Amino acid sequence: MRLAAFRRTDDPGGTRRVGLVVGDGSGWWLHPFEDGTDLVELLAADPAAREEAADDAARGDGLRPDDVVLLPPVQPVSMRDFLTFEAHVDGMERGHGNPGTPAQWYDAPVFLFMAPHAVTGPYDAVPMPPDTERLDFELEIAAIVCRDVRNVTPEQARGAIGGYCVMNDWSARDVQGKEMSLKLGPSKGKDFATTIGPWVVTADELDGCRDSDGFLDLKMTVKVNDEPVGTDRSGNMGWSFEQLVSHASRASWVKAGEVLASGTCASGSLAESWGRNGKLVPPPLQVGDVVEMTIERLGTIRNVVGPLEESVAAVAPARRRSTVGGRLEASA
Amino acid sequence: MRLAAFRRTDDPGGTRRVGLVVGDGSGWWLHPFEDGTDLVELLAADPAAREEAADDAARGDGLRPDDVVLLPPVQPVSMRDFLTFEAHVDGMERGHGNPGTPAQWYDAPVFLFMAPHAVTGPYDAVPMPPDTERLDFELEIAAIVCRDVRNVTPEQARGAIGGYCVMNDWSARDVQGKEMSLKLGPSKGKDFATTIGPWVVTADELDGCRDSDGFLDLKMTVKVNDEPVGTDRSGNMGWSFEQLVSHASRASWVKAGEVLASGTCASGSLAESWGRNGKLVPPPLQVGDVVEMTIERLGTIRNVVGPLEESVAAVAPARRRSTVGGRLEASA
Numbered sequence: 001m002r003l004a005a006f007r008r009t010d011d012p013g014g015t016r017r018v019g020l021v022v023g024d025g026s027g028w029w030l031h032p033f034e035d036g037t038d039l040v041e042l043l044a045a046d047p048a049a050r051e052e053a054a055d056d057a058a059r060g061d062g063l064r065p066d067d068v069v070l071l072p073p074v075q076p077v078s079m080r081d082f083l084t085f086e087a088h089v090d091g092m093e094r095g096h097g098n099p100g101t102p103a104q105w106y107d108a109p110v111f112l113f114m115a116p117h118a119v120t121g122p123y124d125a126v127p128m129p130p131d132t133e134r135l136d137f138e139l140e141i142a143a144i145v146c147r148d149v150r151n152v153t154p155e156q157a158r159g160a161i162g163g164y165c166v167m168n169d170w171s172a173r174d175v176q177g178k179e180m181s182l183k184l185g186p187s188k189g190k191d192f193a194t195t196i197g198p199w200v201v202t203a204d205e206l207d208g209c210r211d212s213d214g215f216l217d218l219k220m221t222v223k224v225n226d227e228p229v230g231t232d233r234s235g236n237m238g239w240s241f242e243q244l245v246s247h248a249s250r251a252s253w254v255k256a257g258e259v260l261a262s263g264t265c266a267s268g269s270l271a272e273s274w275g276r277n278g279k280l281v282p283p284p285l286q287v288g289d290v291v292e293m294t295i296e297r298l299g300t301i302r303n304v305v306g307p308l309e310e311s312v313a314a315v316a317p318a319r320r321r322s323t324v325g326g327r328l329e330a331s332a
Numbered sequence: 333m334r335l336a337a338f339r340r341t342d343d344p345g346g347t348r349r350v351g352l353v354v355g356d357g358s359g360w361w362l363h364p365f366e367d368g369t370d371l372v373e374l375l376a377a378d379p380a381a382r383e384e385a386a387d388d389a390a391r392g393d394g395l396r397p398d399d400v401v402l403l404p405p406v407q408p409v410s411m412r413d414f415l416t417f418e419a420h421v422d423g424m425e426r427g428h429g430n431p432g433t434p435a436q437w438y439d440a441p442v443f444l445f446m447a448p449h450a451v452t453g454p455y456d457a458v459p460m461p462p463d464t465e466r467l468d469f470e471l472e473i474a475a476i477v478c479r480d481v482r483n484v485t486p487e488q489a490r491g492a493i494g495g496y497c498v499m500n501d502w503s504a505r506d507v508q509g510k511e512m513s514l515k516l517g518p519s520k521g522k523d524f525a526t527t528i529g530p531w532v533v534t535a536d537e538l539d540g541c542r543d544s545d546g547f548l549d550l551k552m553t554v555k556v557n558d559e560p561v562g563t564d565r566s567g568n569m570g571w572s573f574e575q576l577v578s579h580a581s582r583a584s585w586v587k588a589g590e591v592l593a594s595g596t597c598a599s600g601s602l603a604e605s606w607g608r609n610g611k612l613v614p615p616p617l618q619v620g621d622v623v624e625m626t627i628e629r630l631g632t633i634r635n636v637v638g639p640l641e642e643s644v645a646a647v648a649p650a651r652r653r654s655t656v657g658g659r660l661e662a663s664a
Contacts, residue, residue, distance in 0.1 A: 077409075077448070077449075078410075078447070078448050078449060080519075083514060083516060084650075086650065086652065086653050087653065089514075102513065102514065104510055104513050104514060105514060105650065106649045106650045106652070107510070107649055107650075108520075108646065108647060108649075109647070109650070110511045110514045110516055110519050111516065111519045112444065112445070112516040112517050112519060113444070113445035113446060113447060113519075113523075114445060115410070115445060115584060115585075116409070116410050117409075117410065117584075117585040117587050118584060118585065127583070129583045130582065130583055151641075151642070151643050151644040152644060153644055153645070154647065178436055178439070179442045180515050181434065181436050182415060182421075182434065182436060182437060182442045183512050183515075183517065184415060184442055184443065184444040184517040184518075185444050185515065185516040185517025186516075187412075187442050187443045187444060187445075188440070188579070188582065188583075188584070191445075191580075191584040192583045192584050213651065215651070236653050237651075238650030238651055238652075238653075239647060239648075239650060239651070243647045243648070246644060246647055247520070247646075247647045248523075249644065250462065250520065250643050250644055250646070251459070251461045251462055251520075251524045251641045251643045252447060252449075252450060252520070252523040252524055253447075253449040253450065255449050309483075309583045310483070311483050311582050311583045312483040312484060312485055312578055312581065312582055313485070314440065314579075314582070315440065315441070315486065315571060315575045315578055315579045316571075316575070317438045317439055317440075318416075318418065318437065318438045318439075318441070318570030318571060319545065319547070319569075319570055319571070320418065320438070320570075321418050321419065321568050321570075
């Protein structure tokens with residue numbers, strides 16, 4: 001089952017609604033669920049109850065793509081973005097002159113928390129953020145958690161994953177590079193936009209798309225201005241989503257409405273090519289470029305880079321404190 | 333005004349309520365606000381309306397410390413933790429054999445997003461997390477945002493900060509060290525607990541505590557088992573909280589209910605001493621240790637390190653993918 005969040009085109013300040021997606025490709029349309037339906041609750045519902053709600057919805061009138069604006073299918077209560085594609089890590093490291101994937105990568109799946117309020121809809125324009133001449137995309141697959149869990153095994157985690165969608169983790173590489181030198185990871189380099197969508201495909205729909213180890217194995221592709229620039233398969237993740245949820249839940253809450261993403265797949269970003277090519281080829285994204293990402297069975301998100309966002313001025317450099325004998329002393 | 337979140341001691345599954353704190357030190361008590369009162373909304377309210385609500389509350393019966401369990405004053409919709417104390421950065425860098433604060437640090441305040449569901453109450457026990465032999469604390473001051481803002485100047489940001497509290501950003505240094513080698517910052521090293529409290533002191537109460545540049549200047553201290561181990565002043569931050577909100581809001585939403593923290597003050601963690609001393613002195617926290625943090629005007633949080641949390645097993649190492657000619661290839 002495919003579940004979308006939308007507002008009606010003729011209702012700009014419109015209410016967030018949930019709809020059942022039917023049809024294929026550009027031929028899709030939406031059947032709204034009852035007012036007040038919550039997408040994450042639908043994911044957590046008993047499958048029979050969800051089917052019944054969907055049957056009810058399907059009896060109503062459908063809305064065509066022009067009738068609706070698709071919204072991010074979830075307003076995440078939190079987002080964790082992992083680093084699970086070995087070949088991406090390998091490429092990025094080689095780009096920095098290092099010998100490839102660090103041994104440490106294999107031990108456990110690291111992640112960072114992401115800006116939960118930066119999610120944008122599957123066809124929204126993404127304004128050019130300030131301070132960057134190296135805007136990039138990251139092709140990822142994301143899981144939507146539908147139950148609160150803590151200390152669950154991968155087997156138990158399976159029931160907490162309600163569905164999956166496509167994700168573009170937009171990245172300002174020059175901003176992020178400076179920030180990461182201070183060891184806390186990227187901050188402004190990634191907090192301006194993360195696109196998720198076009199809708200959530202429920203986990204039960206994808207049972208036939210698992211490999212012999214139980215990993216979801218879906219083809220992922222990204223185009224810029226209709227030119228293919230990257231492709232990989234989700235089966236190349238180093239850990240399954242069930243393992244990611246289990247790891248995240250170790251002595252920590254993973255909550256319903258949380259989004260856990262795979263991290264960038266191999267060739268799923270320009271930066272990896274910049275590293276391999278030793279120059280900015282393909283070029284960084286410019287205003288007007290269209291980035292289109294498709295994952296088999298999950299659908300397509302497509303976003304144009306909009307004009308530079310008019311932003312508040314950058315803050316002043318740090319106020320310096322007293323230095324005593326070459327070493328800073330707290331003046332308490 | 334001091335605003336606390338609490339449940340009644342005699343109501344273990346109890347409703348979250350908001351109370352006005354009166355009295356001092358161990359002599360404090362609470363006057364509950366009307367049922368359904370939201371702490372962040374109170375922070376955002378017109379001061380006169382907030383005073384009126386407080387006057388109404390104060391007419392009711394008070395609850396003594398034994399009658400209540402204080403909860404985290406806010407369930408953050410998101411948390412950003414900055415790195416604003418130059419002397420802390422200097423100490424940590426020297427501990428890693430580096431020459432001190434990197435030039436990059438002065439340019440702009442970096443931050444990381446934190447686990448919003450890991451917040452714990454001001455007097456809660458914090459279970460020992462798995463996998464660590466180097467549990468540490470971090471003494472920080474935190475601001476509570478009460479209005480949604482985007483692209484605001486520091487001057488405009490001031491009205492979006494509802495109040496302040498004490499924060500302990502618990503850290504498993506050995507776990508975090510391994511994770512940070514992969515450049516995304518810490519993940520499991522910090523997602524198990526962050527203590528905030530004991531209550532929120534409204535920003536207007538602290539107008540007299542600003543230095544000539546407008547920085548909040550409050551004495552911060554931390555004790556372990558009643559022994560003082562660190563002290564600093566919030567006036568040693570490199571940026572004011574208004575600047576932090578402005579920076580965070582640059583081309584990004586900062587939402588009501590978000591928590592922005594200063595990062596660790598100088599001598600506000602054991603790791604800084606370990607770096608300076610070249611050995612684990614003072615020793616890492618052990619089960620039974622009590623960490624007490626006090627910030628002038630904001631109050632005291634005090635937490636015992638509880639027994640090791642029984643956790644799910646660690647996930648298996650990464651599944652390795654095919655390597656072609658010494659370089660990994662996506663098999664798409």
